[in-house]
Amino acid sequence: MFDHLQRRLYRLSPWLIRALIPVGYKGTYKLFRLGQTEPIYVGRSDTCLRNRLLRHAQTNRADYFDYDVHWTLENCFIAECSAYHTLLGKTDNLIHPAQPHGLNLKCPFCRSTFDQIRQNRFSYS
Numbered sequence: 506m507f508d509h510l511q512r513r514l515y516r517l518s519p520w521l522i523r524a525l526i527p528v529g530y531k532g533t534y535k536l537f538r539l540g541q542t543e544p545i546y547v548g549r550s551d552t553c554l555r556n557r558l559l560r561h562a563q564t565n566r567a568d569y570f571d572y573d574v575h576w577t578l579e580n581c582f583i584a585e586c587s588a589y590h591t592l593l594g595k596t597d598n599l600i601h602p603a604q605p606h607g608l609n610l611k612c613p614f615c616r617s618t619f620d621q622i623r624q625n626r627f628s629y630s
């Protein structure tokens with residue numbers, strides 16, 4: 506089961522976003538529509554989660570959100586990739602999460618990364 510089913514969802518309204526999330530925090534988020542238990546979109550902000558969610562609130566794209574604050578760009582990227590792959594095909598996300606600017610990180614959940622890791626293993630035969 507997904508962890509968001511046990512978590513509280515917050516109404517996607519500007520005053521609540523401002524009350525919950527300080528300026529300048531990195532983080533990931535999921536957007537939900539009223540009456541739906543699966544998120545319609547997953548995303549992240551490497552600079553200001555609050556501003557990103559405020560922009561979503563202006564579009565009326567979703568009714569509720571859930572979020573996590575992350576302290577490093579790497580954790581933020583991996584958390585978004587995890588959600589993206591877990592919910593692949595079930596959300597409005599059309600493209601794979603982009604790497605954080607200036608960092609050479611690979612998504613650990615992509616098949617190509619898995620194959621590359623497997624090929625780098627020592628052979629005992």
Ligand SMILES: [Zn+2]
Pocket residue numbers: 586590601612613614615616
């Ligand atoms: Zn991936």
